[in-house]
């Protein structure tokens with residue numbers, strides 16, 4: 001019973017941590033954080049970069065858009 005409760009508590013904590021990271025990302029990157037065209041790149045030193053993959057084929061998009069992005073015609077919801 002206690003082990004079960006501890007596991008549930010651990011799951012809750014990891015979900016809370018994930019939710020916290022997601023909201024930090026949304027604050028930092030704006031729309032890019034939830035866009036299917038972004039690739040979140042984390043350097044070995046812990047810096048995070050937001051790479052717009054639309055920029056590969058479309059010059060209207062910056063490879064590394066200035067963040068936070070608040071409006072973007074290319075935004076599409078990420079399914080992951």
Ligand code: SF4
Pocket residue numbers: 031032035036037038039051052053054061065069072073074075076
């Ligand atoms: S399409 Fe727009 S919202 Fe999506 S990653 Fe590129 S700049 Fe960010």
